[in-house]
Amino acid sequence: MKIPTASDGIAWVTGASSGIGREVAAQLAQAGWVVAVSARRADELESLAAAHPGKILVFPLDITDEVAVRAAVLQIEAAAGRPIVRVILNAGTYLRDTAPDFDIAKFKTQIDVNLLGTANCLAAILPNMLAAKRGQIGIVSSLAGLAGLPGAVTYSTTKAGLLAMAQSLKFDLDRANVGISVILPGFVKTPLTAKNKFPMPFLMEVSDAAKIILRELDKNKFLIAFPGGLAWPLRFLRILPAPLYFALVARTTKW
Template sequence: MRPPGPGEGVAWITGASSGIGLALAEAHVAHGWTVAVTARRVEELEALSLRFPGRVLVAPADITDPAAVRAALAPLPPIARAILNAGTYERDTADTFTAARLARQVDLNLIGTAHCLEAIMPTMIAARSGQIGLVSSLAGLAGLPGSASYSATKAGLIALAESLRFDLRQHGVGISAICPGFVKSPLTAKNTFPMPFLMEADAAAKAIMRGLDADRFLIAFPEGLARPLRILRSLPYGVFFPLIARGTRG
């Protein structure tokens, strides 16, 4: 399927006030797109719009509120590409696991993303064009130590993208599951454990744009982490568990 280009509508990026989302907005502007940016911190979004006059449409919303998402989208021009990136990570293990922590991450990472999806899919389906990227994580490809709740939400996003892809292809709409490894951002700045292959947000944004421009379904990077993880994932659990445990011991 031919992915949309900058002349065919705006790129809508959620979670664009910092980290990967901010870098994605900058990269899209650099490639000729007009971007619509959503997050809760309006002043961060406005600062971005001042840097790129006329190229950044500020559309603030808390994506856990479906009415706020609809209100933010209402004044925007047609969306050609939506990158649903807003999300959070709270570390947990079997010792610290609580349903409340899982619910907070489900509310934002899964249900918040679903509010965005339900707001844009009908228009894209009717227009028989458009492209959607769901920002999951390498931690969504497998349940990794220290991310029980987070992995559950990010695996859910991959399953959501896989299932929707069957239908969306019939309607001429593209969808991708985006699985970054460790990326420098306010989210990872609080991590105290080793983060192999830690990359800059700009490099992550470029990898995501390359994947979307090529209409790849799974956009998983960096290669040095994504490839071994995908191989391990396909092995029997008798091999998977000890190798992952050894590889993640900090």
């Protein structure tokens, strides 16, 4: 697979109004890419564009709207006059939930954004990439997708779904020369984690997280899990027998 460069086409980043997506889009622009950015808050996307003149194309979008997503992809490629060759499906949300406060509304919201929203974007871009036999897709899951973590009943569910989705897609995308990576960040300083009241081990700066994501995408690495200090223990924990997994996770999270 040929890793796409800025001369092959443009990049598209969802969830680019804040946090990881905003920083990934900014670093792509600094690296010479023209980047289409999407999220619901148009004012935040405009301020990002103003900081990178001529490099950022603003396409406000709610990724849960299937029809709007399909239209946005057409509009982006028409406005740029070039194909989307690198897409980072990053938009997502986290709403804490546990067994005692399990709430179907919170469940549906997270499924809608994290799973169905990402699927809407995939459905809109896959046909072109498969036909052109070119392109690269990065799906932002989470280390919480490796195993069910306490306080993340629905979030872990959605992020595990994205990991399985990327693994399944890879068999077909490899044949079509389209790259696919699944990105599993640990704790990154963003508005999403600012509301967490529990200790966040190995909490990272968003600029460092974005640097790792883009460095590993440039290598077409499939599983981009970081930081190592949190990723490796979690990868190990998930293969332990169930009683050990629950005992160790409960103890380390003081659950």
